[in-house]
Amino acid sequence: MTQSEIAIPIKHFFEVGSGANLKPIATIEEALALYHSGRSIWIDFSKVTRADLEAIAPSFGLHPLAIEDCFDEEQIPKIEDYATNTFLLFNTYKYEDTELQIGEVDIFVGDRFVVSIGFTNPTNTQCFERLEKAFALYSNNLEGKADVLLHIILDYVVDEKVAAIEALQDEMDRSEVGVLDEPSTFSHEMLMKLRRHLMNLRKSLFHEREILVKICRRDSPFISDKAIYHFRDIYDHLAKFYETTEMCRERISNLMEIYFSIQNNKMTMAANKTNQVMRRLTLITTIFMPLTLLAGIGGMSEYTMMTGVENWRMSYLVLFIVMIMVGVVNFWILKVFESKDL
Structure with missing residues (x-):
């Protein structure tokens, strides 16, 4: 064939x-x-x-x-x-x-x-x-x-x-x-x-x-x-x-x-990164919230009236020192809570 x-x-x-x-x-x-x-x-x-x-x-x-x-x-x-x-x-x-x-x-x-x-x-x-x-x-x-x-x-x-x-x-x-x-x-x-x-x-x-x-x-x-x-x-x-x-x-x-x-796993990693970013933002916000309050009080005219106009340099220096101390204390408290997973 x-x-x-x-x-x-x-x-x-x-x-x-x-x-x-x-x-x-x-x-x-x-x-x-x-x-x-x-x-x-x-x-x-x-x-x-x-x-x-x-x-x-x-x-x-x-x-x-x-x-x-x-x-x-x-x-x-x-x-x-x-x-x-x-x-x-x-x-x-x-x-x-x-x-x-x-x-x-x-x-x-x-x-x-x-x-x-x-x-x-x-x-x-x-x-x-x-x-x-x-x-x-x-x-x-x-x-x-x-x-x-x-x-x-x-x-x-x-x-x-x-x-x-x-x-x-x-x-x-x-x-x-x-x-x-x-x-x-x-x-x-x-x-x-x-x-x-x-x-x-x-x-x-x-x-x-x-x-x-x-x-x-x-x-x-x-x-x-x-x-x-x-x-x-x-x-x-x-x-x-x-x-x-x-x-x-x-x-x-x-x-x-x-x-x-x-x-x-990729979605979990992305979610973890987002959580870390939000955690940092929350930390920053928590630290600056009392500082914002103090800045608002210090910026009012009543604060100068309470301390006296002639003492404004000393009064504002004390205000800045208090704000720094409050910020440091807030940061320390948040780090303690974070280390103890509270």
């Missing part, structure tokens, strides 16, 4: 034959003809319309409810068993520009067919290179094995989640540096956004892990006992991703606690 052979941008049709390569098919009609003749096929839609699915639904027995789920963007990962096929819904992740984009891959698997929706990307042909390597591992077991093909597809989808999870972890590392080194300029909105992304990841991974549990306990009649062992490997990956997400959520919670603790 070469790049030129799979240049169809939206739809891909393959015969699941023996050997390490899939055999490209030109049209959907040819693919359905091979299926009805007893061969195994894989139909992949990068983008699909309701008319596309309704056209192949009679041949594969696709249930209307499953078709409806393919166009419902609010669906969670799930697995549903029907009479002629099993329907699976998985999520894809892409983290770019601090935003987590969650996509959807819908898969129908039957005895001799696999129909996938949203698995391939017209702008990304590297997935086929990886699929070729995976097919080479099953070169002796691929013929007629739709469940083996399903494992290869799911294994690729799950492995692609690593890039988004690692990108989130890198963003968390940068946020941690910002919280610890530059808390004054760091915005806690990034922590809230990361927390929301991790919650979405956790919800998706939880349901996908449950899907693999059902597959491994042989709930689907279209997945053979021999293929179960391969799906256990996918379950291990999902379990690891789920645990990683849980640890990241705990880490985010710790970072938020650290951030708000730092902010609270």
